[in-house]
Amino acid sequence: MSRLEINNVDTFIDGKLTIMIFTEGTVLGPKRLIDHFNHTKYVPIKNCIAKINSWSSNGAQIIYLTSRRKESSIQSVKRILVKYGFPGQYLYYRSRGEKYKDIVENIMPDILIEDDCKSIGGRWQMSITNIDRAIRNKIISIIVKEFKGIDLLPDNLTELMNYKNN
Secondary structure, eight states, X not given: OEEEEOSOOOOOOTTSOEEEEEOBTTXXXXXXXXXXXXXXXXXXXXXXXXXXXXXXXXXXEEEEEOXXXXXXXXXXXHHHHHHTTOOOSEXXXXXXXXXXXXXXXHHOOSEEEEEOOGGGTSGGGSTGGGSXXXXXXXXXXXXXXXXXXXXXXXXXXXXXXXXXXX
């Protein structure tokens, strides 16, 4: 499991509510349709930064997971997160032979927010799908529509933890 530090924040605190957010399709997307496959031109989706800031200021630890594997692409995602002021500590990415489920199972976030992966095949591409059932039952999975953002999710952490997908 590999990660990059995105903000110089105090160390990760065990026991503190942790929200893992998938980047591409969930909080980052193309400004123009033509840029769909050019991740270097992705921008924040709607008001996602304000939403994430709300969770962070209410005490949640924020971490991210990217689909990118190449070092240059991972650095591009990090640059976008830093450029736009996304709160949070780390950007996780898959190493050789690693799957999303491996990272999520290792981190065990309290909440996992990701998009429905509609443009790349749907549910079977999502992180939560292949996670061991015993672990999956301990993670609150929130799925949003791809490239539609997280604006409709509650600001309040208690409400977020009780959020039900439609």
